[in-house]
Amino acid sequence: MEQFNIHIQDGSKKLSNFVIEENDAVVELYDWQREAIKFFFDNDGKAVYEVATGCIVGDTFIEVPRNLDKYPEGYKIKNLVGKKDFYIYSFNIKKQKIELKKVKRIWKTGIKKVYEITLFSGKKIRATKNHPFLVDIKEKSLKGCGRGKREKIIDRKYIKLENLKVGYYLTTFNRSKIKGNDGEKIISIKYIGKEDVYDMEVEDNHNFIANGFIIHNSGKTFCAIEIIKEIIKKEPKSQFLIVVPKNVILEDTWFKELWENGFSIKDIGVYYGLTKEYGKITITNMQSLMNIEFELFDCIIFDEIHNYGTTRLMPIIEKEFKYKIGLSATLERMDNKHWKIIKAFNFNVFKYSPKKALRDGILNPFNFINIGINIDEDARENYEKLTEQLNKIMQAGGGFSCIMRTGSGLKFKMLALMNERKNLVNNYFKKFDVVREICKKHIDDKIIVFNEYNKQTNKCYWNLIESGVKACVVHSDLNKEKRMQNMIDFRKDKYNVMLASKVLDEGYNLPKIDTAVIMAGNSTSRQTIQRMGRVLRRKEKPSTLYQIYCRDTIEEDYAIQRAILFKDLCNNYSSFIYDTGVIEL
Numbered sequence: 001m002e003q004f005n006i007h008i009q010d011g012s013k014k015l016s017n018f019v020i021e022e023n024d025a026v027v028e029l030y031d032w033q034r035e036a037i038k039f040f041f042d043n044d045g046k047a048v049y050e051v052a053t054g055c056i057v058g059d060t061f062i063e064v065p066r067n068l069d070k071y072p073e074g075y076k077i078k079n080l081v082g083k084k085d086f087y088i089y090s091f092n093i094k095k096q097k098i099e100l101k102k103v104k105r106i107w108k109t110g111i112k113k114v115y116e117i118t119l120f121s122g123k124k125i126r127a128t129k130n131h132p133f134l135v136d137i138k139e140k141s142l143k144g145c146g147r148g149k150r151e152k153i154i155d156r157k158y159i160k161l162e163n164l165k166v167g168y169y170l171t172t173f174n175r176s177k178i179k180g181n182d183g184e185k186i187i188s189i190k191y192i193g194k195e196d197v198y199d200m201e202v203e204d205n206h207n208f209i210a211n212g213f214i215i216h217n218s219g220k221t222f223c224a225i226e227i228i229k230e231i232i233k234k235e236p237k238s239q240f241l242i243v244v245p246k247n248v249i250l251e252d253t254w255f256k257e258l259w260e261n262g263f264s265i266k267d268i269g270v271y272y273g274l275t276k277e278y279g280k281i282t283i284t285n286m287q288s289l290m291n292i293e294f295e296l297f298d299c300i301i302f303d304e305i306h307n308y309g310t311t312r313l314m315p316i317i318e319k320e321f322k323y324k325i326g327l328s329a330t331l332e333r334m335d336n337k338h339w340k341i342i343k344a345f346n347f348n349v350f351k352y353s354p355k356k357a358l359r360d361g362i363l364n365p366f367n368f369i370n371i372g373i374n375i376d377e378d379a380r381e382n383y384e385k386l387t388e389q390l391n392k393i394m395q396a397g398g399g400f401s402c403i404m405r406t407g408s409g410l411k412f413k414m415l416a417l418m419n420e421r422k423n424l425v426n427n428y429f430k431k432f433d434v435v436r437e438i439c440k441k442h443i444d445d446k447i448i449v450f451n452e453y454n455k456q457t458n459k460c461y462w463n464l465i466e467s468g469v470k471a472c473v474v475h476s477d478l479n480k481e482k483r484m485q486n487m488i489d490f491r492k493d494k495y496n497v498m499l500a501s502k503v504l505d506e507g508y509n510l511p512k513i514d515t516a517v518i519m520a521g522n523s524t525s526r527q528t529i530q531r532m533g534r535v536l537r538r539k540e541k542p543s544t545l546y547q548i549y550c551r552d553t554i555e556e557d558y559a560i561q562r563a564i565l566f567k568d569l570c571n572n573y574s575s576f577i578y579d580t581g582v583i584e585l
Contacts, residue, residue, distance in 0.1 A: 043348040048326035050351045057126040057195045063089040063209040077198045080106045106200045114195045118188040125211040129162035136169040136183035172212045240281045241297040245307040299323035309337035317344045363536040366543035368566040370575040372551040373430050386421040425550040426456045426520045432463045439469045445514035447497045452520040457499045471497040517546045
């Protein structure tokens with residue numbers, strides 16, 4: 001047998017060659033991502049993806065460079081949680097070989113139902129039912145006799161554990177040999193019970209070897225990058241333009257993801273601010289679009305495409321490109337212009353809902369706690385007075401919509417009163433008491449607190465600082481350098497609480513967040529889902545979401561709309577009224 005192109009001085013012998021038929025989608029992608037890529041090419045290269053963005057048990061052995069006499073089977077994944085800057089064996093699809101790749105993170109995803117697969121060789125693995133395994137698809141030869149009638153492999157693909165059957169052949173890895181490149185036959189699949197389960201993220205190849213099985217991990221950005229790769233395979237000279245709504249998405253997400261997925265820095269151009277360079281793949285922002293030479297590009301990708309439904313940008317979305325992709329967590333716009341966006345893509349929309357993402361293990365499970373606050377008599381009197389004035393204005397002007405279509409003083413008076421009423425409930429003092437108690441309860445967690453306005457965020461910051469909570473602020477009143485420094489310090493654990501206004505609703509590539517608090521916000525489902533995305537990225541334990549609102553106010557209407565979504569998705573829901581000055585969370 002041929003040998004691997006690597007040899008690690010770990011006390012082991014050289015590894016036997018392990019080569020499988022090249023199939024990028026099979027090895028790297030989740031089922032929904034394979035479906036999404038197929039959807040794109042089946043619909044003439046024009047599609048909008050509305051994507052919200054498998055686990056193994058702790059005793060599963062991971063293939064790492066090691067002393068084989070001391071650790072013959074590998075290291076248990078549960079013992080690797082928290083470890084950094086180490087390498088594992090991973091399969092490189094392009095080079096068709098096993099190689100070392102750095103681990104980004106390992107985390108415990110929670111307690112879930114697990115099933116045990118046993119192979120004819122005696123090899124076993126326990127995993128959740130949604131975990132995909134690489135399966136050899138075989139057929140018997142119609143010619144010959146004896147060994148000539150042996151089944152031969154005609155394809156390999158990932159199949160979720162829940163769809164596996166006794167008799168299927170799983171592709172397996174062995175340090176010493178692969179017998180005729182055949183997989184190993186499943187002889188038993190049985191339910192074990194509930195156990196702690198874990199997952200791992202690996203750079204570049206996005207897979208690792210566990211108990212001899214190839215395990216993969218992979219979001220919508222990754223899916224778009226795979227589409228770029230597929231287009232380049234078919235048309236190597238293709239040029240790509242990626243458009244983002246914020247510079248931070250350009251710098252902290254796309255550039256990094258492209259590089260980590262094998263694209264050379266010389267092939268990635270950035271066109272924004274003072275930098276104006278085209279590459280095979282060019283990344284730009286919304287503000288620079290009017291200066292772009294669109295005729296250079298075969299494919300355009302709009303990230304967070306719901307932002308582009310404006311009079312200025314819609315003509316660009318409607319331009320003809322050979323390939324066109326739109327990405328969003330939630331397409332819907334309050335002005336209904338999402339329909340114009342969808343029309344520009346021939347109504348080709350691929351949806352992957354938060355509910356399905358939670359079921360598939362892409363989003364982290366979470367608990368939701370709804371906290372209503374009774375406002376005192378003075379605040380209630382002011383609130384009712386403002387509401388009465390607003391009602392009189394709307395009656396005089398024919399309603400909200402009619403007034404908004406005018407440029408009269410009545411419009412500005414109405415908006416001023418609405419803002420005053422909103423500020424009253426946003427800044428109600430008991431809210432700050434509740435946030436302080438939550439932060440103290442979760443003192444060892446990474447916490448993010450969402451507000452609507454910067455003034456409220458600042459007030460909350462000083463309230464927490466005076467209470468000894470380590471907090472930082474990220475909002476539009478801070479310059480870019482200060483915002484980025486606060487985020488870096490938050491990642492490095494200088495702070496455990498980040499207070500944010502709308503600036504963090506989309507785009508920032510944050511570290512894991514354990515706990516989120518919605519202290520104020522609007523009623524849109526997009527904002528709700530985006531904020532969910534900040535806290536529901538996969539991690540070691542279930543996340544916690546809190547919602548705080550003032551009862552019997554306009555804020556309660558928004559809170560009810562958000563709670564409808566959360567209640568349908570969360571593991572556990574609880575609700576109580578904060579009124580006495582004592583809070584038990």
